[in-house]
Amino acid sequence: MRLFECGTLVPGCSWHTRAAEGAEIVRRAVEHLRTAHGEEIIRENMIENIKARIRDEAAAA
Numbered sequence: 001m002r003l004f005e006c007g008t009l010v011p012g013c014s015w016h017t018r019a020a021e022g023a024e025i026v027r028r029a030v031e032h033l034r035t036a037h038g039e040e041i042i043r044e045n046m047i048e049n050i051k052a053r054i055r056d057e058a059a060a061a
Helices: 022-037 044-053
Strands: 002-005 016-019
Touching: 002 022, 002 044, 016 022, 022 044
Parallel strands: none
Antiparallel strands: 002 016
């Protein structure tokens, strides 16, 4: 499983998600940024920042 923790991108946010595929994590993270953080435009550099912060869950433990 892969893991993304929003707090690595938005300090203070405790939201996180797990999925087998990085693409699914990116989709969920973008939706979270829109609904929880009010981001209306998700630029390519934001997608790259999300991808850079996805890690294997075993390494996170």
